[in-house]
Amino acid sequence: MTRPDVVVTGIGATTPLGGDAASTWEAMLAGRSGVSALEQEWAAQLPVRIAAQLKVDPSERIDRIKLRRLDRSEAAALIAAREAWEDAGLAGAGLDTQRLAVVVGSGIGGATTLLNQDDILEASGPRKVSPHTVPMLMPNGSAAWVGLEFGAEAGVHSPASACATGAESIAWGLDIIRSGRADVVVAGGTESVIHPLPIAGFASMRAMSTRNDEPERASRPFDKGRDGFVLGEGSGIVILERADHAAARKAKVYARLAGAALTSDGYDIVQPDPEGRGIIRAMSGALRDAGISASDVMHVNAHATSTPVGDMAEIHALRKAVGSQPVVTATKSMHGHLLGAAGAVESIATILAVHHDVVPPTINLDDPDDALDLDVAAHQARRLTIPAALNDAFGFGGHNAVLVFTKA
Amino acid sequence: MTTRDEITAGLSEILEEVAGVNPDDVAEDKSFTDDLDVDSLSMVEVVVAAEEKFSVKIPDDEVQNLKTVGDAVTYIQKASA
Numbered sequence: 053m054t055r056p057d058v059v060v061t062g063i064g065a066t067t068p069l070g071g072d073a074a075s076t077w078e079a080m081l082a083g084r085s086g087v088s089a090l091e092q093e094w095a096a097q098l099p100v101r102i103a104a105q106l107k108v109d110p111s112e113r114i115d116r117i118k119l120r121r122l123d124r125s126e127a128a129a130l131i132a133a134r135e136a137w138e139d140a141g142l143a144g145a146g147l148d149t150q151r152l153a154v155v156v157g158s159g160i161g162g163a164t165t166l167l168n169q170d171d172i173l174e175a176s177g178p179r180k181v182s183p184h185t186v187p188m189l190m191p192n193g194s195a196a197w198v199g200l201e202f203g204a205e206a207g208v209h210s211p212a213s214a215c216a217t218g219a220e221s222i223a224w225g226l227d228i229i230r231s232g233r234a235d236v237v238v239a240g241g242t243e244s245v246i247h248p249l250p251i252a253g254f255a256s257m258r259a260m261s262t263r264n265d266e267p268e269r270a271s272r273p274f275d276k277g278r279d280g281f282v283l284g285e286g287s288g289i290v291i292l293e294r295a296d297h298a299a300a301r302k303a304k305v306y307a308r309l310a311g312a313a314l315t316s317d318g319y320d321i322v323q324p325d326p327e328g329r330g331i332i333r334a335m336s337g338a339l340r341d342a343g344i345s346a347s348d349v350m351h352v353n354a355h356a357t358s359t360p361v362g363d364m365a366e367i368h369a370l371r372k373a374v375g376s377q378p379v380v381t382a383t384k385s386m387h388g389h390l391l392g393a394a395g396a397v398e399s400i401a402t403i404l405a406v407h408h409d410v411v412p413p414t415i416n417l418d419d420p421d422d423a424l425d426l427d428v429a430a431h432q433a434r435r436l437t438i439p440a441a442l443n444d445a446f447g448f449g450g451h452n453a454v455l456v457f458t459k460a
Numbered sequence: 461m462t463t464r465d466e467i468t469a470g471l472s473e474i475l476e477e478v479a480g481v482n483p484d485d486v487a488e489d490k491s492f493t494d495d496l497d498v499d500s501l502s503m504v505e506v507v508v509a510a511e512e513k514f515s516v517k518i519p520d521d522e523v524q525n526l527k528t529v530g531d532a533v534t535y536i537q538k539a540s541a
Contacts (some may be wrong), residue, residue: 115480116480117478117479117480179508180508182505183501183502183504183505184501206472361537
Protein backbone atom coordinates (compact mmCIF):
# COMPACT_ATOMS: atom_id res chain seq x y z
CA MET A 53 0.00 0.00 0.00
CA THR A 54 1.43 3.40 -0.88
CA ARG A 55 1.59 5.90 1.91
CA PRO A 56 -0.62 8.95 1.36
CA ASP A 57 0.96 12.38 1.00
CA VAL A 58 -0.06 14.92 3.62
CA VAL A 59 -0.27 18.64 2.92
CA VAL A 60 -0.97 21.80 4.89
CA THR A 61 -4.06 23.58 3.61
CA GLY A 62 -4.78 26.06 6.40
CA ILE A 63 -2.96 28.00 9.11
CA GLY A 64 -4.13 30.02 12.09
CA ALA A 65 -2.38 31.71 14.99
CA THR A 66 -2.74 34.18 17.79
CA THR A 67 0.61 35.23 19.21
CA PRO A 68 2.48 38.06 20.93
CA LEU A 69 3.23 39.37 17.43
CA GLY A 70 -0.29 39.41 16.01
CA GLY A 71 -3.89 38.30 16.37
CA ASP A 72 -3.69 36.05 13.31
CA ALA A 73 -1.17 34.15 11.20
CA ALA A 74 -0.74 36.91 8.60
CA SER A 75 0.04 39.68 11.08
CA THR A 76 2.32 37.34 13.06
CA TRP A 77 4.25 36.50 9.89
CA GLU A 78 4.48 40.13 8.84
CA ALA A 79 5.85 41.09 12.28
CA MET A 80 8.37 38.24 12.08
CA LEU A 81 9.67 39.35 8.70
CA ALA A 82 9.98 42.89 10.04
CA GLY A 83 11.95 41.62 13.05
CA ARG A 84 9.58 43.04 15.66
CA SER A 85 9.64 41.95 19.30
CA GLY A 86 6.48 40.93 21.14
CA VAL A 87 8.15 41.05 24.56
CA SER A 88 7.20 43.74 27.05
CA ALA A 89 7.34 44.56 30.75
CA LEU A 90 4.66 42.96 32.92
CA GLU A 91 2.66 45.86 34.33
CA GLN A 92 0.48 43.67 36.54
CA GLU A 93 0.75 44.37 40.25
CA TRP A 94 1.73 40.78 41.02
CA ALA A 95 4.79 41.03 38.81
CA ALA A 96 6.60 43.47 41.09
CA GLN A 97 7.68 40.74 43.53
CA LEU A 98 9.05 38.41 40.85
CA PRO A 99 12.65 38.08 39.69
CA VAL A 100 11.28 37.97 36.11
CA ARG A 101 9.03 40.90 35.13
CA ILE A 102 8.86 40.50 31.33
CA ALA A 103 6.84 38.29 29.01
CA ALA A 104 5.46 38.07 25.49
CA GLN A 105 1.72 38.57 25.94
CA LEU A 106 -0.96 38.10 23.29
CA LYS A 107 -1.09 41.04 20.91
CA VAL A 108 -4.88 40.78 20.57
CA ASP A 109 -6.87 39.86 23.67
CA PRO A 110 -9.19 36.85 23.20
CA SER A 111 -12.13 39.02 24.31
CA GLU A 112 -11.90 40.80 20.95
CA ARG A 113 -12.52 37.52 19.10
CA ILE A 114 -14.79 35.44 21.34
CA ASP A 115 -18.08 36.53 22.87
CA ARG A 116 -18.24 37.16 26.61
CA ILE A 117 -20.45 34.23 27.56
CA LYS A 118 -18.35 31.68 25.65
CA LEU A 119 -15.19 33.18 27.12
CA ARG A 120 -16.48 32.61 30.68
CA ARG A 121 -16.18 28.87 29.99
CA LEU A 122 -12.71 28.95 28.47
CA ASP A 123 -9.29 28.98 30.02
CA ARG A 124 -7.18 31.58 28.19
CA SER A 125 -5.20 28.75 26.55
CA GLU A 126 -8.47 27.23 25.28
CA ALA A 127 -9.61 30.60 23.95
CA ALA A 128 -6.33 31.04 22.07
CA ALA A 129 -6.62 27.55 20.55
CA LEU A 130 -10.19 28.21 19.45
CA ILE A 131 -9.25 31.52 17.83
CA ALA A 132 -6.32 29.96 15.93
CA ALA A 133 -8.38 26.92 14.92
CA ARG A 134 -11.25 29.03 13.56
CA GLU A 135 -8.79 31.01 11.46
CA ALA A 136 -7.09 27.85 10.13
CA TRP A 137 -10.46 26.26 9.32
CA GLU A 138 -11.60 29.35 7.46
CA ASP A 139 -8.23 29.67 5.71
CA ALA A 140 -8.45 26.07 4.47
CA GLY A 141 -11.85 26.78 2.95
CA LEU A 142 -13.50 24.18 5.16
CA ALA A 143 -16.23 26.45 6.52
CA GLY A 144 -19.43 25.20 4.92
CA ALA A 145 -17.51 22.68 2.80
CA GLY A 146 -19.62 19.79 4.04
CA LEU A 147 -16.68 17.75 5.28
CA ASP A 148 -17.43 14.22 6.53
CA THR A 149 -16.91 14.78 10.26
CA GLN A 150 -16.33 11.06 10.82
CA ARG A 151 -13.14 11.57 8.81
CA LEU A 152 -12.09 14.66 10.81
CA ALA A 153 -9.72 14.42 13.80
CA VAL A 154 -8.18 16.95 16.17
CA VAL A 155 -4.77 16.89 17.86
CA VAL A 156 -4.20 19.98 20.01
CA GLY A 157 -1.92 19.83 23.03
CA SER A 158 -0.64 22.11 25.70
CA GLY A 159 2.47 21.99 27.84
CA ILE A 160 0.81 23.00 31.08
CA GLY A 161 -2.94 23.23 30.39
CA GLY A 162 -5.34 25.32 32.43
CA ALA A 163 -2.97 26.30 35.22
CA THR A 164 -4.20 29.88 35.44
CA THR A 165 -7.77 28.63 35.91
CA LEU A 166 -6.60 26.24 38.64
CA LEU A 167 -4.74 29.00 40.45
CA ASN A 168 -7.48 31.62 40.08
CA GLN A 169 -10.14 29.20 41.30
CA ASP A 170 -7.90 28.27 44.24
CA ASP A 171 -7.84 31.96 45.17
CA ILE A 172 -11.67 31.92 45.12
CA LEU A 173 -11.75 28.73 47.19
CA GLU A 174 -9.46 30.25 49.82
CA ALA A 175 -11.28 33.58 49.92
CA SER A 176 -14.94 32.55 49.56
CA GLY A 177 -15.26 28.80 50.05
CA PRO A 178 -16.05 25.83 47.80
CA ARG A 179 -19.55 26.96 46.77
CA LYS A 180 -18.05 29.92 44.91
CA VAL A 181 -15.74 27.76 42.80
CA SER A 182 -16.92 27.94 39.18
CA PRO A 183 -18.73 24.88 37.80
CA HIS A 184 -16.65 25.44 34.65
CA THR A 185 -13.38 24.87 36.54
CA VAL A 186 -12.73 21.27 35.49
CA PRO A 187 -13.35 21.62 31.73
CA MET A 188 -11.25 24.81 31.85
CA LEU A 189 -8.24 23.24 33.55
CA MET A 190 -8.21 19.76 32.03
CA PRO A 191 -5.25 19.40 29.66
CA ASN A 192 -7.45 18.00 26.88
CA GLY A 193 -9.80 20.99 27.15
CA SER A 194 -8.42 22.88 24.15
CA ALA A 195 -8.55 19.84 21.90
CA ALA A 196 -12.09 19.11 23.06
CA TRP A 197 -13.32 22.67 22.40
CA VAL A 198 -11.73 22.66 18.94
CA GLY A 199 -13.28 19.27 18.23
CA LEU A 200 -16.71 20.53 19.28
CA GLU A 201 -16.34 23.65 17.15
CA PHE A 202 -16.10 21.57 13.96
CA GLY A 203 -17.92 18.43 15.10
CA ALA A 204 -14.86 16.20 14.77
CA GLU A 205 -15.75 12.52 15.19
CA ALA A 206 -12.56 10.68 14.16
CA GLY A 207 -10.86 11.27 17.52
CA VAL A 208 -9.75 14.23 19.59
CA HIS A 209 -6.29 13.95 21.13
CA SER A 210 -4.02 16.06 23.30
CA PRO A 211 -0.37 15.12 23.56
CA ALA A 212 1.57 16.63 26.44
CA SER A 213 5.32 16.75 25.95
CA ALA A 214 6.13 20.12 27.47
CA CYS A 215 7.74 22.41 24.90
CA ALA A 216 7.68 19.73 22.20
CA THR A 217 3.87 19.48 22.37
CA GLY A 218 2.95 21.70 19.41
CA ALA A 219 5.26 19.84 17.04
CA GLU A 220 4.35 16.45 18.50
CA SER A 221 0.67 17.22 17.87
CA ILE A 222 1.42 17.86 14.20
CA ALA A 223 3.43 14.62 14.04
CA TRP A 224 0.43 12.74 15.46
CA GLY A 225 -1.75 14.35 12.83
CA LEU A 226 0.56 13.06 10.12
CA ASP A 227 0.33 9.53 11.55
CA ILE A 228 -3.46 9.69 11.76
CA ILE A 229 -3.80 10.58 8.08
CA ARG A 230 -1.15 8.10 6.96
CA SER A 231 -2.83 5.30 8.87
CA GLY A 232 -6.13 6.08 7.18
CA ARG A 233 -8.05 7.14 10.30
CA ALA A 234 -8.92 10.62 9.00
CA ASP A 235 -8.74 12.75 5.85
CA VAL A 236 -8.33 16.05 7.69
CA VAL A 237 -6.66 16.78 11.04
CA VAL A 238 -6.79 20.06 12.92
CA ALA A 239 -3.42 20.04 14.69
CA GLY A 240 -1.35 22.35 16.85
CA GLY A 241 -0.61 23.63 20.31
CA THR A 242 -1.68 26.27 22.78
CA GLU A 243 -0.37 27.81 25.98
CA SER A 244 -1.18 30.65 28.32
CA VAL A 245 0.45 30.61 31.75
CA ILE A 246 1.58 34.17 32.30
CA HIS A 247 0.84 34.04 36.01
CA PRO A 248 3.12 34.47 39.04
CA LEU A 249 3.31 30.77 39.96
CA PRO A 250 4.55 29.32 36.64
CA ILE A 251 6.90 32.29 36.27
CA ALA A 252 8.24 31.77 39.80
CA GLY A 253 8.67 28.05 39.08
CA PHE A 254 10.62 28.56 35.87
CA ALA A 255 12.58 31.40 37.48
CA SER A 256 13.51 29.12 40.40
CA MET A 257 15.02 26.74 37.86
CA ARG A 258 17.08 29.71 36.63
CA ALA A 259 15.66 28.99 33.17
CA MET A 260 14.33 32.48 32.42
CA SER A 261 15.93 35.70 31.28
CA THR A 262 16.04 38.41 33.95
CA ARG A 263 16.83 41.19 31.50
CA ASN A 264 13.89 43.09 32.98
CA ASP A 265 15.09 46.52 31.89
CA GLU A 266 15.31 45.61 28.21
CA PRO A 267 12.30 43.41 27.42
CA GLU A 268 12.69 43.55 23.65
CA ARG A 269 16.33 42.48 23.89
CA ALA A 270 15.80 39.70 26.45
CA SER A 271 15.18 36.79 24.07
CA ARG A 272 18.48 36.39 22.23
CA PRO A 273 19.10 32.84 20.99
CA PHE A 274 22.71 32.07 20.01
CA ASP A 275 23.94 35.40 21.39
CA LYS A 276 26.73 35.44 23.97
CA GLY A 277 24.58 37.56 26.26
CA ARG A 278 21.64 35.10 26.37
CA ASP A 279 20.50 34.37 29.92
CA GLY A 280 17.35 32.26 29.59
CA PHE A 281 14.02 32.13 27.81
CA VAL A 282 11.22 34.69 27.79
CA LEU A 283 7.77 33.26 28.50
CA GLY A 284 5.23 33.79 25.72
CA GLU A 285 1.57 32.83 25.23
CA GLY A 286 -0.56 31.99 22.24
CA SER A 287 -1.58 29.25 19.86
CA GLY A 288 -0.78 27.92 16.42
CA ILE A 289 -3.03 25.55 14.49
CA VAL A 290 -2.59 23.95 11.07
CA ILE A 291 -4.99 22.00 8.88
CA LEU A 292 -3.36 18.78 7.70
CA GLU A 293 -5.04 17.04 4.83
CA ARG A 294 -4.50 13.97 2.66
CA ALA A 295 -3.09 15.38 -0.56
CA ASP A 296 -5.62 13.75 -2.89
CA HIS A 297 -8.47 14.96 -0.65
CA ALA A 298 -7.11 18.52 -0.85
CA ALA A 299 -6.67 18.24 -4.63
CA ALA A 300 -10.22 16.95 -5.11
CA ARG A 301 -11.65 20.05 -3.46
CA LYS A 302 -9.10 22.31 -5.18
CA ALA A 303 -7.74 23.57 -1.86
CA LYS A 304 -4.73 25.85 -1.79
CA VAL A 305 -1.65 24.09 -0.44
CA TYR A 306 1.05 25.83 1.58
CA ALA A 307 3.51 22.97 1.84
CA ARG A 308 3.84 19.21 2.28
CA LEU A 309 4.34 17.76 5.71
CA ALA A 310 6.82 15.27 4.32
CA GLY A 311 7.97 13.58 7.50
CA ALA A 312 8.35 13.62 11.26
CA ALA A 313 10.18 11.88 14.05
CA LEU A 314 9.68 11.73 17.80
CA THR A 315 12.42 10.50 20.11
CA SER A 316 13.18 10.64 23.82
CA ASP A 317 16.54 11.26 25.47
CA GLY A 318 16.37 8.76 28.30
CA TYR A 319 18.81 11.06 30.05
CA ASP A 320 17.38 13.58 32.56
CA ILE A 321 14.05 15.11 33.54
CA VAL A 322 15.09 18.65 32.50
CA GLN A 323 18.71 18.68 31.31
CA PRO A 324 19.21 18.02 27.61
CA ASP A 325 21.65 15.24 26.76
CA PRO A 326 24.91 17.21 26.26
CA GLU A 327 25.76 14.92 23.33
CA GLY A 328 22.38 15.69 21.77
CA ARG A 329 21.92 12.04 20.82
CA GLY A 330 18.13 12.12 21.10
CA ILE A 331 17.79 15.23 18.95
CA ILE A 332 20.24 13.89 16.36
CA ARG A 333 18.16 10.72 16.12
CA ALA A 334 15.01 12.86 15.75
CA MET A 335 16.54 14.96 12.96
CA SER A 336 17.90 11.93 11.08
CA GLY A 337 14.70 10.00 11.63
CA ALA A 338 12.55 12.83 10.28
CA LEU A 339 14.69 13.11 7.15
CA ARG A 340 14.49 9.35 6.62
CA ASP A 341 10.73 9.43 7.15
CA ALA A 342 10.43 12.23 4.59
CA GLY A 343 12.61 10.33 2.12
CA ILE A 344 14.86 13.32 1.49
CA SER A 345 18.58 13.75 1.95
CA ALA A 346 20.09 16.13 4.48
CA SER A 347 21.46 18.32 1.70
CA ASP A 348 17.90 19.23 0.60
CA VAL A 349 17.33 21.02 3.90
CA MET A 350 18.02 24.69 3.28
CA HIS A 351 16.35 26.11 6.37
CA VAL A 352 15.81 25.16 10.01
CA ASN A 353 13.49 26.88 12.44
CA ALA A 354 15.42 26.00 15.58
CA HIS A 355 13.98 25.30 19.00
CA ALA A 356 16.69 27.63 20.42
CA THR A 357 15.07 29.10 23.52
CA SER A 358 17.89 31.49 24.44
CA THR A 359 19.23 29.35 27.29
CA PRO A 360 23.00 29.05 27.68
CA VAL A 361 23.16 25.23 27.26
CA GLY A 362 20.29 24.33 24.93
CA ASP A 363 21.01 26.58 21.96
CA MET A 364 24.50 25.27 21.26
CA ALA A 365 23.53 21.62 21.86
CA GLU A 366 20.99 22.03 19.06
CA ILE A 367 23.50 23.68 16.73
CA HIS A 368 25.93 20.83 17.38
CA ALA A 369 23.21 18.29 16.57
CA LEU A 370 22.14 20.13 13.41
CA ARG A 371 25.69 20.23 12.19
CA LYS A 372 25.96 16.46 12.64
CA ALA A 373 22.55 15.40 11.35
CA VAL A 374 21.81 17.99 8.66
CA GLY A 375 25.12 19.59 7.68
CA SER A 376 26.36 23.14 7.25
CA GLN A 377 24.08 24.37 4.42
CA PRO A 378 20.80 25.33 6.14
CA VAL A 379 20.03 28.92 7.06
CA VAL A 380 18.91 28.72 10.68
CA THR A 381 16.57 31.02 12.54
CA ALA A 382 15.10 31.23 16.04
CA THR A 383 11.84 33.14 15.91
CA LYS A 384 11.60 32.87 19.72
CA SER A 385 13.86 35.93 19.65
CA MET A 386 10.67 37.82 18.66
CA HIS A 387 7.67 35.97 20.15
CA GLY A 388 9.33 34.39 23.17
CA HIS A 389 8.86 30.80 24.22
CA LEU A 390 5.25 29.65 23.80
CA LEU A 391 5.97 26.30 25.54
CA GLY A 392 3.32 23.85 24.28
CA ALA A 393 2.42 26.19 21.41
CA ALA A 394 6.02 26.84 20.36
CA GLY A 395 6.35 23.90 17.95
CA ALA A 396 3.05 24.82 16.31
CA VAL A 397 3.64 28.56 15.87
CA GLU A 398 7.17 27.85 14.68
CA SER A 399 5.86 25.20 12.28
CA ILE A 400 3.65 27.88 10.76
CA ALA A 401 6.74 30.08 10.37
CA THR A 402 8.55 27.14 8.74
CA ILE A 403 5.62 26.40 6.42
CA LEU A 404 5.46 30.04 5.32
CA ALA A 405 9.23 30.14 4.87
CA VAL A 406 9.01 27.17 2.48
CA HIS A 407 5.96 28.67 0.76
CA HIS A 408 7.44 32.14 0.26
CA ASP A 409 11.18 31.29 0.05
CA VAL A 410 12.13 33.62 2.88
CA VAL A 411 13.64 32.97 6.32
CA PRO A 412 12.42 35.23 9.14
CA PRO A 413 15.20 36.81 11.17
CA THR A 414 16.70 36.05 14.57
CA ILE A 415 16.73 39.39 16.32
CA ASN A 416 19.14 40.39 19.11
CA LEU A 417 21.94 38.24 17.71
CA ASP A 418 24.48 41.02 18.21
CA ASP A 419 27.41 39.01 19.49
CA PRO A 420 27.20 35.39 18.28
CA ASP A 421 28.38 32.58 20.53
CA ASP A 422 31.91 31.51 19.60
CA ALA A 423 30.65 27.96 19.03
CA LEU A 424 28.03 29.08 16.50
CA ASP A 425 29.22 27.53 13.25
CA LEU A 426 25.98 27.62 11.26
CA ASP A 427 24.56 30.45 9.21
CA VAL A 428 21.85 32.21 11.23
CA ALA A 429 19.63 34.85 9.63
CA ALA A 430 20.62 37.53 12.13
CA HIS A 431 18.60 40.79 12.29
CA GLN A 432 17.24 40.64 8.72
CA ALA A 433 14.93 38.25 6.88
CA ARG A 434 16.78 36.30 4.22
CA ARG A 435 15.51 35.32 0.75
CA LEU A 436 16.59 31.94 -0.55
CA THR A 437 15.08 28.97 -2.34
CA ILE A 438 13.83 26.51 0.28
CA PRO A 439 12.91 23.09 -1.12
CA ALA A 440 12.81 21.59 2.39
CA ALA A 441 12.95 22.89 5.96
CA LEU A 442 12.93 21.48 9.48
CA ASN A 443 11.14 22.59 12.60
CA ASP A 444 12.67 21.43 15.88
CA ALA A 445 10.91 21.30 19.23
CA PHE A 446 12.25 19.83 22.45
CA GLY A 447 10.68 19.61 25.89
CA PHE A 448 11.39 18.99 29.55
CA GLY A 449 11.21 15.25 30.05
CA GLY A 450 13.59 14.65 27.16
CA HIS A 451 10.97 14.85 24.37
CA ASN A 452 12.26 15.59 20.88
CA ALA A 453 10.06 16.34 17.87
CA VAL A 454 11.33 17.20 14.40
CA LEU A 455 9.08 17.93 11.41
CA VAL A 456 10.04 18.17 7.73
CA PHE A 457 8.13 20.52 5.44
CA THR A 458 8.78 20.54 1.70
CA LYS A 459 7.42 22.50 -1.25
CA ALA A 460 4.05 21.26 -2.39
CA MET B 461 -40.26 42.53 51.46
CA THR B 462 -39.04 42.09 47.91
CA THR B 463 -41.81 41.95 45.28
CA ARG B 464 -42.03 39.22 42.63
CA ASP B 465 -41.18 41.78 39.95
CA GLU B 466 -38.05 42.86 41.81
CA ILE B 467 -36.90 39.26 42.16
CA THR B 468 -37.58 38.59 38.47
CA ALA B 469 -35.58 41.68 37.55
CA GLY B 470 -32.69 40.51 39.79
CA LEU B 471 -32.73 37.03 38.23
CA SER B 472 -32.83 38.62 34.82
CA GLU B 473 -29.59 40.50 35.56
CA ILE B 474 -27.93 37.30 36.74
CA LEU B 475 -29.12 35.35 33.69
CA GLU B 476 -27.72 37.99 31.39
CA GLU B 477 -24.40 38.08 33.23
CA VAL B 478 -23.73 34.34 33.42
CA ALA B 479 -25.61 32.91 30.45
CA GLY B 480 -26.12 35.79 28.05
CA VAL B 481 -29.90 35.59 28.27
CA ASN B 482 -31.67 38.63 26.79
CA PRO B 483 -33.55 40.34 29.67
CA ASP B 484 -36.56 40.84 27.35
CA ASP B 485 -36.95 37.05 27.19
CA VAL B 486 -37.16 36.60 30.95
CA ALA B 487 -40.67 36.09 32.36
CA GLU B 488 -42.13 33.98 35.15
CA ASP B 489 -43.53 31.34 32.79
CA LYS B 490 -40.19 30.72 31.05
CA SER B 491 -38.32 27.45 31.64
CA PHE B 492 -34.62 27.87 32.37
CA THR B 493 -33.56 24.95 30.19
CA ASP B 494 -36.22 24.78 27.46
CA ASP B 495 -36.91 28.49 26.88
CA LEU B 496 -33.80 30.30 28.05
CA ASP B 497 -31.14 27.71 27.06
CA VAL B 498 -29.52 27.71 30.49
CA ASP B 499 -27.48 24.50 30.74
CA SER B 500 -26.77 22.63 33.96
CA LEU B 501 -23.41 24.29 34.64
CA SER B 502 -24.81 27.77 34.05
CA MET B 503 -27.75 26.92 36.32
CA VAL B 504 -25.26 26.28 39.12
CA GLU B 505 -23.83 29.74 38.54
CA VAL B 506 -27.30 31.29 38.51
CA VAL B 507 -28.15 29.63 41.84
CA VAL B 508 -24.94 30.72 43.55
CA ALA B 509 -25.33 34.29 42.27
CA ALA B 510 -29.00 34.37 43.36
CA GLU B 511 -28.09 33.17 46.85
CA GLU B 512 -25.73 36.09 47.18
CA LYS B 513 -28.02 38.68 45.63
CA PHE B 514 -31.09 37.78 47.68
CA SER B 515 -29.27 36.56 50.83
CA VAL B 516 -30.97 33.16 50.75
CA LYS B 517 -29.85 29.52 50.71
CA ILE B 518 -30.97 27.36 47.78
CA PRO B 519 -30.05 23.73 48.61
CA ASP B 520 -29.04 21.49 45.70
CA ASP B 521 -32.08 19.24 46.12
CA GLU B 522 -34.32 22.30 45.71
CA VAL B 523 -32.67 23.36 42.45
CA GLN B 524 -34.22 20.49 40.48
CA ASN B 525 -37.69 21.82 41.41
CA LEU B 526 -36.93 25.25 40.01
CA LYS B 527 -38.03 24.61 36.42
CA THR B 528 -39.25 28.09 35.58
CA VAL B 529 -38.30 31.62 36.52
CA GLY B 530 -41.59 31.76 38.47
CA ASP B 531 -40.58 28.68 40.50
CA ALA B 532 -37.34 30.44 41.46
CA VAL B 533 -39.15 33.67 42.32
CA THR B 534 -41.57 31.81 44.59
CA TYR B 535 -38.76 29.94 46.32
CA ILE B 536 -36.64 33.06 46.85
CA GLN B 537 -39.62 35.10 48.12
CA LYS B 538 -40.52 32.38 50.62
CA ALA B 539 -36.91 31.84 51.71
CA SER B 540 -36.29 35.51 52.27
CA ALA B 541 -39.57 36.12 54.12
